[in-house]
Amino acid sequence: MQVAERAGVSLASTSRALHGTGASRAMVDRVRAAAAELGYSPDAIGRSLRMKRTFQVAFAVADIGNPVYVEMLTAIHEVLAPHGYRVVVMSTGHTVASTIDLVRSLGSGFVDGLIVSPLRTDDELVKAIQQAPVPVVVIGRSLEKQGIDSVSTDSAAGLGQAVAHLVEIGRRRIGFVNGPLDTTPGAARQRGFDAATSGPAFAGDHAETEQADDFTVAAGLAAARRLLSRTPAAGPFDAVVAANDLLAIGVIRAAGELGLSVPGALAITGMDDTEIGRVFQPSLTSVSLGSAERGRAAARLVLDRVGDVVEPAQQIAIGPHLVVRESTLPADPPAATPADLPGAEDVAGPPASKEKSAR
Amino acid sequence: MQVAERAGVSLASTSRALHGTGASRAMVDRVRAAAAELGYSPDAIGRSLRMKRTFQVAFAVADIGNPVYVEMLTAIHEVLAPHGYRVVVMSTGHTVASTIDLVRSLGSGFVDGLIVSPLRTDDELVKAIQQAPVPVVVIGRSLEKQGIDSVSTDSAAGLGQAVAHLVEIGRRRIGFVNGPLDTTPGAARQRGFDAATSGPAFAGDHAETEQADDFTVAAGLAAARRLLSRTPAAGPFDAVVAANDLLAIGVIRAAGELGLSVPGALAITGMDDTEIGRVFQPSLTSVSLGSAERGRAAARLVLDRVGDVVEPAQQIAIGPHLVVRESTLPADPPAATPADLPGAEDVAGPPASKEKSAR
DNA sequence: GTACAGACTGGAAACGTTTCCTGTGATGGC
DNA sequence: GCCATCACAGGAAACGTTTCCAGTCTGTAC
Structure with a gap:
């Protein structure tokens, strides 16, 4: 030296x-x-070799371009950086097998922990996570029984909130544009919709699901075209619940094609409360699942684990909450957007405000 | 072992x-x-210590939440991962000083290279980059004379394209909503606008700039309110050029507040050709600066450098090109979006198609 | 039969830290 | 004045690889 x-x-x-x-x-x-x-x-390497600590944490998702994951990444980085931890971005790929490969690759010890949000899960992946040589925190469904740290949200309940809101503003013929059912969020949201529309509050009303190929605008547009081309016996749809904001925007575009006013003829809700939904015209009523909050929670959890905390696996749940904006306003407003609309307020606020509201 | x-x-x-x-x-x-x-x-650490290679590359920007940087990150990851390189996400912070700190921190050798896109630059930062112990590729302005690898785009020329397009569709009173002038992109775009509106093709027409505090929707909304509240002697504005897509969306919202139809009363262009602009209603005419392409180019450059390539510093320029969508259509279309509009096509395509179009 | 080349294996060093252990000097108490 | 204690400095080991070097063994050519 x-x-x-x-x-x-x-x-x-x-x-x-x-x-x-x-x-x-x-x-x-x-x-x-x-x-x-x-x-x-x-030298960070020499130091790591000796201390058996890399001061790095990996964050792995299927598609880092998805706004939800971007929010999580930002939050994770904000929590970890002040503690001297770096964030390595990885891709889980779209299959369970590639996710398992990723978890196994932790064996080479280039990170002290992993935060992963897998779209699809199976027993083998769960086992791989349990046997992983470094702490793993899963963002997605709760894995309490499996003894794995997880940060989850009740997106099924969130869907219930969206449906309840639509019923409250008088909508009775509700379509649901969901993503792929074999994904964790797709399955949960379907359960949520089915439960919400089979309760007594919804008795006698019409509910129908159309599945999109993917959680994207393009897939939402295609699915909404299919859904809205049908007219239930009870009458045309007066509301559509979408399984996330991108799908919801696809639905809004489909409504535009068909000359249906939003929210007048068709009220639309999204999920995830993303920036894109906040600034869209009309601004999008959406169920916040606290993406940033979940990212922060996961980061804190992994930080605890790489310390000496050896408590049993923790399950943190972030409650969903509905954010009402223009796309489900009871009365169809004029083209202009009054400054006192919830949507306009959201737009006017600085980026930091979104975190506060997600709390 | x-x-x-x-x-x-x-x-x-x-x-x-x-x-x-x-x-x-x-x-x-x-x-x-x-x-x-x-x-x-x-073990990755032992290996790194011996080989003097970490197989990691850092990507640093001020705000990883910005869609442009997300696109770059995705592209960089796609190029680097197949070569066995991991991507570490870092933040430059918003000041030059913190960016310099970041570059100096490369001395601890936790990455083999850095891709950085600084919002602001000065001589000291340039010197720090020149003296950096690992290859640094700058995404932003060209740094040929300084002997630094860089990937740039001519956003000034891009602004010229936007103005030319507006003139072509008959707009004569053009406002410009720019971001902060002390940033590299802000300065370049101002130059571009000034040049475009001082040429002979624009003689006798009206041009005026309003500066936003930041490159965000909220800042764009506020700036557009200020701009549009003024009426030039030549008559009310019939077009607004925004310095990026987020600002442009703020402008569209301001137009909505004032009851101005887009593009009928006010044609609007953005810059960066982001997903959010593609799916917006109306879809946004935007100058593509090839974000993904720039990311890929930077990644390939850094990959060359961490190999043994010792050629002189390279400057790669990605040409801007205008993508015309609904927000500047010559005739105001009906509310419904015909399927054959450019915007609708973009929406219908799978995410992968955007890369093709950016080429 | 000898010599030489070639293919392969094992020992050991090196990368840059941190930390255990031992040693030394000083200080203070009796 | 002597001994115990303490504060601090240096030597050396260890972390897990890769690679240089030397050595062994086999096979082949003369």
Whole structure:
């Protein structure tokens, strides 16, 4: 080590001086000076090798372009960076098998922990996570019985909130545009919709599901075209619940094609409360699942785990809540957007405000 | 090393066998078998220490939530991952000083290279980059004279394209909503607008700039309110050029508040060609700056550098091109969106298609 | 039969830290 | 004045790889 030579002291003393523990005042000054002159900063690799800590955490999702995951990533980074942890972005791929590969690759020890949000799960993946050599926090469904740390949200209940809201504003013929049913969110949201529309409050009203190929605008547009081309015996649809904001925007576009006013002829709700939904015209009523909040919770959890905390696996649940905006306003407003609409307020606020509202 | 013991051979042979070089067939089989039984995978840290390679590249921007940077990140990851490189996400912070800190921190050697897109630059940052211990690729303005690898785009020319298009469809009183002028993109786009509106083709027409506090929807809304509240002597504005898509969406919302139809009364263009602009209603005419393409180019450049390529610094320029959508259609279409509109086509395509179109 | 080349294996060093352990000098108590 | 205690410094080991070097063994050519 050049710094030690320059300061004329041993490596051991150099390390202690820089780390600030058990070194005399004079020694610290001397070493600090030498380090400053040489522009030295300790090598992260050597340090990692010795300390068996990389100060890195991986965040893995199928598609980092999805606004929800971007929000999570931002939140995770905000929590971890002040603790000196770096965030490595990885892709789970779209299959369970590739996700399992990813979890197994943790064996090479390039990170101290993993935060993963898998679209699809199976027993083998669960087992791989249980046997992983570093702490893994799953964002998605609760895995309490499996003894895995997880941060979940009750998207089924969230769907119930959306349906309840639509019923409350007088909508009775509700379509549901869902994503693929073999995904964790797709399945949960379908359960939520089915439960909400089979309760007594919904008796006698019409409910119908159309499945999209993917959780994207394009898929939502296609699915909405199919759904809205049908007319139930009870009368045309007067509301559509979409399984996420991107699908909902596809539905709004389909409504536009068909000349259906939103929310006048067709009220529409999304889910995830993303930026894109907040600024859309009409702004989108959406069920917030607290993406940023979930990211923060997962980051804190992994931070606990890489410390010495050895408590049993924790399950953190973030409650969903509905954010009402223009796309489900009871009365169809004029083309202009009054400044006092909820949607307009959201738009006017700085980006930071969205986190507060997600709390 | 446990594998060596298990296979009853030396560490050296184990390494060679696993690495597949200079080992006999029998040795390879034996070691592979032992490794498989133990579920061994080589330790990334030990490997890095010895090879002086971390197989990691950092990507640093001010705000990872910005759609443009998300597109870049996705592209960078797609290029780097197949080569065995991981991507570490970092934040430059919003000041030059914090960006300099970041570049200096490369001294601890946790990555083999850095891709950075600084909002603001100064001489000290340039010097820090020149002296950085690992290859740095800058996405932003060209830094040829400074001997720094960079991937740039001519956003000034892009602004010219937007203005030319508006003039072509008969708009004569054009407002410009720009972001902060002390940022690299803000300055470049201002130059572009000024140049475009001072040429002979624009003689006698009205041009005026309003500056937003930030490159966000909220800032765009506020700036557009200010701009549109003024009426030039030549008559009310009939077009607004926004310095990026988020600002443009703010402008569209402001137009909505004032009862101005888009594009009928007010044609609006954005810049960056982001997903949000593609799916917006009306879909947004935007100048594509090839975000994904720039990300890919930067990733390839850094990949070359971490290899042994020692050629002089390279400057790669991605040409801007205008994508015309509903927000500047010559005739105001009815509320419904015909399926054959450019915007509708974009929406219907799968996400992958956007990369093709950005080429 | 000897010599040489070639294929392969094992020992050991090196990468840059941190930390345990031992040693030294000083200080203070009796 | 001597001994115990304490504060601090240096030596050395360890973390897990890869790779240089030397050595062994086999096979082949003369």
